[in-house]
Amino acid sequence: MQLAERSAPRRRRALVAASAAFVVAAASWASPAHAEPDPGGPVTTQVADPCPSPVPTAAIVPGLVGQGMTVVRGDTPQPFTVTVLGLLKDGIGAGRDMVMIEVSDLDGSTVVGDNGIWAGMSGSPVYVDGKLLGAVSYGFTASPSPIGGLTPAADMLALLGSSPARTASAPRTKVTLSTGQRKSLDTRAAAAVPRTTLQRLRTPVSVSGLTSKRLASLQGAFDGAGRSVITYAGGRTSATAVAAAAPVPGGNFAAVLTSGDLSISGVGTTTAVCGSKVLAFGHPMDFAGQVTYGANAATSLAIVKDGTFGSFKMANVGGTFGTVDQDRLAALRATLGRGPATTPITSTITNLDNRRTRTGTTQVAAPDYTAVATAYGLWANYDSTFDKWGKGLATSSWTIRGTRAAGKAFAVSRSNMWSDRSDPTIEPTIEVADAVDAIRSNELEPVKITSVAFKSAVSSAYDQYRITRIAVSVNGGRYKTSSVIKVKPKAKLRVKVTMRGYQSTVDRTVLLNLTVAKRYAKQTGTLTVQGGLDGSSSSDTDPSCLLEACDEPDGSLNSVLAGLTAAPANNAVQADLDFDENAEGEFSTDARTAAKAPVSGEQSIVIKVKKK
The missing domain is CATH 2.40.10.10 (Trypsin-like serine proteases)
Structure with missing residues (x-):
């Protein structure tokens, strides 16, 4: 801030x-x-x-x-x-x-x-x-x-x-x-x-790859995080751009945070060039202290008059001449030479409506921008490839790789399914961006994310199931829908779950099997069947927190990584058999299966277990 x-x-x-x-x-x-x-x-x-x-x-x-x-x-x-x-x-x-x-x-x-x-x-x-x-x-x-x-x-x-x-x-x-x-x-x-x-003067920030709606969202994220910037639709910046000549005082200076599909660069002016060091801006960009941004040339296109934020310079960002290593109250400082190392965020999006596939990459120079670059970099590829907003169905899978304490490598992966009546790309994008943020925000181990890989298939064929009824068969007997069912220990339960799709008159069913353990004798519990959309937390992340750390997760890094994959997928149908909390020992059993679309809704039946 x-x-x-x-x-x-x-x-x-x-x-x-x-x-x-x-x-x-x-x-x-x-x-x-x-x-x-x-x-x-x-x-x-x-x-x-x-x-x-x-x-x-x-x-x-x-x-x-x-x-x-x-x-x-x-x-x-x-x-x-x-x-x-x-x-x-x-x-x-x-x-x-x-x-x-x-x-x-x-x-x-x-x-x-x-x-x-x-x-x-x-x-x-x-x-x-x-x-x-x-x-x-x-x-x-x-x-x-x-x-x-x-x-x-x-x-x-x-x-x-x-x-x-x-x-x-x-x-x-x-x-x-x-x-x-x-x-x-x-x-x-x-x-x-x-x-x-x-x-301090706002920093014009050139952003490539985003529609006007996403660009407005990114401006809101910067505003919410306290960044003093003016975003505008700019050109793509390449992490491998031809090296530029050394800057001159009074010349353009660009601080490159990300490049590729989503290119984010702050534009200002060079103040002094002292040997291998360059001073620019006269104020901070993010006030982040020791940093790694690209230090790049730029070509001014025009001074744009803006009645809301004030006039600002619009520029195309050019080649790299070094690395910004200090972001301080008085200035940015860069060292001439090679640009910074970057972290790739790669997404492969397939549009099932027309079978078009595109793979895009955003390279992140500033580690603090990894989560927000994940979100907006993926949206850049989604919007280009799916080529629409509106109801749809999407699948997603992702893997985040990195290193932790003592340089030990880690990898965490997850797959999911999504449906939305206005934009099916929001939730899958936020899920992986949240995961990046949670890993980077852990307080117990130093973590460096080395890559994010994301795949998704998306279509306009929207569907979503809702659980309407459950029935239970005990030991192969007839299915019962009564509110209370009495069973003996070791009984085998088969749960028939009835669901109905979006704007459909046809029922679909799935079956789940549970066993009443002997230790449940003389206990009264609840059999609950729930759809994955209700069983996992919804992604209501404000994108601005991705610039600040949305959460400070508790526990070890191992528990953080495990928690990212533990929640049921949105298309899961899960049955939980839970008994009184005051009973001794652990009294819970669950079963899970997958449906062909995300599932919502919840139904339950009371289970009373006899002595024998």
Whole structure:
């Protein structure tokens, strides 16, 4: 979860008010003589060093003018003008100041235009006299605004490990701003600050493979998990894409979480390239600390105007130039070289209506995305192959493989059958995604999932059985439907289960055999027959929890794995003979068989066992 998203509404409103007041008051601050340029004057700063030293803290004063670099279209950075409005103490976090700024176009360019500061601009470097002031990373969300915030360069460069030392603060030289400068800053600050929340810029997230309905669902999952992103339908990213050239400051930067059928990539801007290390975004993506994302090139297609989330950069993701290894408050950090290792999620879907089969794969670079990538990666293949929504019948089988403590391998598998009158692909997908989440969320052993393999056959031939009646034959005698049946120990029971299908007038029957054990003597119990749909928990998972861990399963990893396969399949018909709980010993016997479609309903009969 990001800090900005967790702030209470009252505190957010207070921050906006404080930000506006700070900007207006900043005009009367004393500032060094060298920071006196006319805020509206031209900027000609050119930077050749991709890893410049930071601007001294003492020089960050109202009226300071710098040059920013970012990409609007294509992959070539363009300049824009930045004017410092003031320093917001602890504006990013405790001990983390924010540089309040106003951006504008340079020499009539259209970098900013009427879009204001847009999502995807995150990480755009700003320079003053060849030094790095910081990266554009914060803004207002409800409407376009040129007012925003920078993450200071020193905080970002600290992520390099052997970072340049912070420049010591120089004593302030008191000078008086001119009346014209004060009026200019006062007027722009009052007019430009919109009535909404200052927060880190949302990250545009390119997503391939999903229909608009699934994409909206994924946006909801990100929102529910507190991720500050704007999802849009983007192009497919390949885990084996041709290596890209090293990024340049102000150029596009993509953090690739998954690739293949379901490609999910956050798009932003490169701030600095220091040897083999790259800094980007100026804020976190998931605030996840040590991570493994792909670090990829991207080509901007357009800046899209959006009245809900604000304008954002739409881009195609290109080849890999390294691995993102840090996702921190100040920036993403990547190491140039090979991309990250990935986990394959493979699905083979057969459409029984037309016999078409498609096998698709999603490669997961970020382990925390394995469960959500399983769900949406499977839906991507289902929608492409089944090619419809509506009632249907599906079978599924899956195997999850991985390693546990001491590198010991494990595998867990399950098969099931599904029916649904609106979308038969929901439940089978959620079942395996839930299983991935449960394995990764166990608290007792370190687990690494190495592959997920899924197969399903789906058709429009919907059917579902409902149990309507049961009858019991004792020791081969006639079937009885009475509410109470008396038997002797060791009696053999044959249970005839009558079911009726969807919109059918024809009954179907299955038989189950049980034996009344000798230890049941003088006990009264219940014979219950239940369909698999009622005997197993329904999959009502909110997809957003797949990004956070839906459950924290109790017990050992062995018990977690066993629990994933213990529940009856949806097409099971199960009979349970259960006796009084206060009786000594274990008094329960069950039998199970499979039907040709999922089964619902429950029927029961009381069983009284005689002494002999």
